[in-house]
Amino acid sequence: MGEILKPLKGDFHLTDYQSVYETFNWKDVSLFNKQTVNAAYETIDRHVEEGYGEKIALHYVNQDKREDLTFKEVQRQVNHYVHILRSNGVKKGDRVFIFLPKNPACYIAILATIRIGAIAGPLFEGFMEEAIKERINDCKANVLITDQTLGERIKTENIPTVATILYQETIEKAPIVEDHYVEWMDPGEGMLIHYTSGSTGQPKGVLHAHRAVTHHAQSGKWVLDVHDEDVYWCTSHPGWVTGSVYGLFAPWLNRATIVIQGGRFNAKLWYQIIEDLGVSILYSAPTAFRYLMAEGDLYKQYDLSSLRHILSVGEPLNPEVIYWAHRALQLRIHDTWWMTETGGHIIVNLPSEPIKPGSMGRPFPGIEVGILDEEGNELPRGEIGQLAVKTTWPGLMKTIWNNDEKFRSYFPYKGWYISGDLATQDEDGYIFFQGRHDDMINSSGERIGPFEVESSLIEHPAVKEAGVIGKPDEIRGEIVKAFITLRSNVDETPELKESIRQHVKTRLAAHSAPREIEVINELPKTKISGKILRRELKQKEIERQAIDKS
Numbered sequence: 001m002g003e004i005l006k007p008l009k010g011d012f013h014l015t016d017y018q019s020v021y022e023t024f025n026w027k028d029v030s031l032f033n034k035q036t037v038n039a040a041y042e043t044i045d046r047h048v049e050e051g052y053g054e055k056i057a058l059h060y061v062n063q064d065k066r067e068d069l070t071f072k073e074v075q076r077q078v079n080h081y082v083h084i085l086r087s088n089g090v091k092k093g094d095r096v097f098i099f100l101p102k103n104p105a106c107y108i109a110i111l112a113t114i115r116i117g118a119i120a121g122p123l124f125e126g127f128m129e130e131a132i133k134e135r136i137n138d139c140k141a142n143v144l145i146t147d148q149t150l151g152e153r154i155k156t157e158n159i160p161t162v163a164t165i166l167y168q169e170t171i172e173k174a175p176i177v178e179d180h181y182v183e184w185m186d187p188g189e190g191m192l193i194h195y196t197s198g199s200t201g202q203p204k205g206v207l208h209a210h211r212a213v214t215h216h217a218q219s220g221k222w223v224l225d226v227h228d229e230d231v232y233w234c235t236s237h238p239g240w241v242t243g244s245v246y247g248l249f250a251p252w253l254n255r256a257t258i259v260i261q262g263g264r265f266n267a268k269l270w271y272q273i274i275e276d277l278g279v280s281i282l283y284s285a286p287t288a289f290r291y292l293m294a295e296g297d298l299y300k301q302y303d304l305s306s307l308r309h310i311l312s313v314g315e316p317l318n319p320e321v322i323y324w325a326h327r328a329l330q331l332r333i334h335d336t337w338w339m340t341e342t343g344g345h346i347i348v349n350l351p352s353e354p355i356k357p358g359s360m361g362r363p364f365p366g367i368e369v370g371i372l373d374e375e376g377n378e379l380p381r382g383e384i385g386q387l388a389v390k391t392t393w394p395g396l397m398k399t400i401w402n403n404d405e406k407f408r409s410y411f412p413y414k415g416w417y418i419s420g421d422l423a424t425q426d427e428d429g430y431i432f433f434q435g436r437h438d439d440m441i442n443s444s445g446e447r448i449g450p451f452e453v454e455s456s457l458i459e460h461p462a463v464k465e466a467g468v469i470g471k472p473d474e475i476r477g478e479i480v481k482a483f484i485t486l487r488s489n490v491d492e493t494p495e496l497k498e499s500i501r502q503h504v505k506t507r508l509a510a511h512s513a514p515r516e517i518e519v520i521n522e523l524p525k526t527k528i529s530g531k532i533l534r535r536e537l538k539q540k541e542i543e544r545q546a547i548d549k550s
């Protein structure tokens, strides 16, 4: 422990962190200085205009299917979607929600929406009826793009603002008409909305502006460190901010060839994809790495020599996972910290710099991080406090949709954005994650708000009240655990618990369904306002775990 891992050999875009950290200014990035911009144009069309149309933009793999598209072919399909959207009357400022599996159409639909100045709302493919309805209605979406299978989860009468539902199958059957229209936008105008769960209240719609591409492009260059010859694979669905910002924008802004994999995690399949496609950069979450590590020597059956480095995000990256990758794969895993709201990397590990396992890394050049006390004063190095970011930077959200009060609550002290995380910084500037300030659950990299799960639980006829926490778990980081009280005359049985679990699973998403349900007599609550004391439930759970272990 405490070991520092030196950089592996390579040709890196940024080789001197310290001097760049001290001198870098966003105004030096040409994208930053544009009077008008369009994120989708920068991501695809520009490369075609600059003569890279024949370069492979994506490899799509799904079971036995394999498809490769050049930048020119991606552009052609975006043009087709632009035509379909515009002939359906979609215009600047409209909200187009995209509910598709992880396939090229999902990426193309996002880009087409953004190119005509509308706001793209990608929805995670695991969402069920209730979760979809809530997001679409909060955003008053005008149009929904889906496919026949996922479309079955949607009841049109529940989403009254959606005037048009477009099906991928229908769009693809229509003869291709290319519409080259680009809506030139003020950099501060909206392009992308991602819903993220809060610990209380509804999921919030985090709106990003076109200017964020400056942040995406620069972090793609320095942190992902993509070069022209790279094959880059981010395993997330674009419904999570990692899947859109670092699955689509950052790599494509840097002209990389990306991998889109349909389907779920599978260790053998992942290793096989890396070998077959010559993946050189992999971006995923700690859970996936823990699973790979648990497979032991499996990696020895594959040729993984194309890999240059691996990135991680979403939850704390365990040092033992980093040591395993270093020993077994001879690769470094670079942790990155950021949030939906920050729109791009804030704390990073550059491939050219030493890493300290257990640390999330150091601030991205051009971004200043602070550890603050409860009054908003900066704490000395080594002390634990609120992880904050000095305002402003290009990726920072534009607003929370329809909730200005929530937006302002991120800025309680002048000049600082407050993350809600707790952290500490050492003498060398490395930052160490300590936990969430609130009660958010983080299971396998998915952020789950207990309130949403509790609301779903109490819809079940047998449930009276519910308090939901994240129970520490070695593989998933946390698992969803629900404490419930039952209505009178209801008996606790295994069948009942399973029916409650299924209820949440079909209403929200599989990852939101409690893995453990415990029936109790009464929930602990605050005296004055009667709020459920999740912290207390969690504390008891942790104490119990400790006793079980001893």
Ligand code: 6R9
Pocket (backbone or CB within 6 Å): 196, 241, 242, 312, 313, 314, 315, 316, 317, 335, 336, 337, 338, 339, 340, 341, 360, 419, 420, 421, 433, 435, 436, 447
């Ligand atoms: C990109 C993303 C943000 C929250 C964040 C923190 C946790 C993210 C982390 C991490 C420890 C890391 N988080 N990266 N915790 N180490 N490297 O994850 O966005 O879904 O909005 O979640 O995730 O708690 O505040 P989002």
